[in-house]
Amino acid sequence: MTAQTRLAPPTGAAHNPTMALEARNLVKDFRGFRATNDVTLAIHEGEIHAIIGPNGAGKTTLFNLLSGFLKPTSGEVRLFGERIDTLPPHRIVRRGLSRSFQISSVFPTMTVRENLLVALQSRSALPGQFWTPLSRLEKLGPQADAILADVGLADSHARLAADLGHGEKRQLEIGISLTQDPRVLLLDEPTSGMGSEGVARVIALVRQVARGRTVVLVEHNMSVVSELADRITVLQYGALLASGSYEEVRKDPRVIEAYLGDEADE
């Protein structure tokens, strides 16, 4: 029995309450090109789940489908049992799913601290108020400072986000996602373009933020995956190839052929 069949949700069964995020028969077509091909996937509550696959396997497309930035051609996405695939991204965030982006996505004209404040205030009534002075945002200051400390940017709080180094932007990016206090956090290649020191810092950071949360990450760096992930899903040509623990997936002959080949030969 392969890992995939074992983990597939029982057909016809009602929603399983221990599932944080589920994709069911998810399909996305772009003008005749099938970027996501019938993906059925279940992310358990509280786990760190890595999505891996060769370039062009549809990892980012799947991420965009899960977070509402793309609408599926067919199939559905459920967050704690409730369908979210019909909602726009800004509503999905409110339901408890927050994401980061592959290319560092921050607000360059604002300081590091302002980046977090503007993200924190979105959950308050403040953004609708164009007559409220900016100083009112200070009541969110302690929360912002706590997140700054968590992601290791406390000393850089007054710098412009545009002036940050690559690694620091990645840290800020995760910090922005944390402001939404998500139950499910989607991280798109959090270590991309980082040196080994930065990678180690991100691993520690992800481990820390995963406490009490479900984390899904797309990652190319296999050492990061093996160190962090409780379970792994492998995609190829938009379809799900295998799903299971690192060791299970590593031994799967199809995975070895498609992706881990070189590493398994060593």
Added chain:
Amino acid sequence: MTAIPRTAARNDRERTIRAGWMIGLGILLLILPRLIYPVLALDILAWGLFAVAFDLLFGFSGLLSFGHAAFWGGSAYVTAYLLSNGQSVPVAMLGGTLSALVLAVPIAYLSVRSAGIYFSMITLAFAQMVYFVALQWTDVTGGENGLQGFDRPSLFGLDFSDSVTRYYFCLAVFALGFYIAYRTVRSPFGQAQQAVRDNEQRAQSIGYNPVRFKFTAFLISAGLAGLAGSMYTFGHGVVSLDVTKWTTSGEVVMMTLLGGTTTLFGPAVGAGLVLLLRDQLTTSSLPVGIVTGLVFVVTVLFFRSGVVGTVQGWLRRR
């Protein structure tokens, strides 16, 4: 990394620079009718507020409207129409401003879902519709002749037939409009608006609906442009078809870029410079269009952040 840290001391400095500008420009505006003839000073106030309003959308939401003449001109006509029907000055100006707001609702609704050139084209198309309405609905707008000869009844003993009195009345209106723009930009709303401008996807992923912030910014911008348009009618005592022409939409873009976008009062400075330059040139033998065009080209090529933006850059580096 040669990153320049923006420290608290820097923020203090920013505040000092900003306060310096405000006080300097405030004094200049107070004595302006003594320096130049009052009708030109009135023009500077009206166009200045228009440019500030335009930049609320252009600078702070990243949306280049090429149809702001619709709100400026629409309000100018409504104000003139109300004045010629015996309404008082505040009622006429308020009516003009409200008409710009009402006009902005469908235009904003249909345009803010687009970005870049499409947004500009949609706003231009609507402004052209307003222009043709103004041209053809001659009973109300006077067509090519425009509206003139309407009263500006005195208010609380203020005699509006005196241009200096009109100037100081408009200065108060300008201050109000500018204050609204200032509060908007420096509010939680303004922060969210700029977050959407900076990075729409990121803004969405932290729970902001981009359309909502662009729509609201559009309405505030159009309303203030309308207020400016009503000031223009009040200041001049005539309305011509030009107020709704596409060249008016283009002119406000030029003034804003010349003065410096996202500097809040930069666009007003730009408007003042353009109008003063034009005034000087009309009495000389130089071709007005070519010289203002050249100034614009030089600014855009060498002083990207506009006059105010460039000066602020110097002040910060010192």
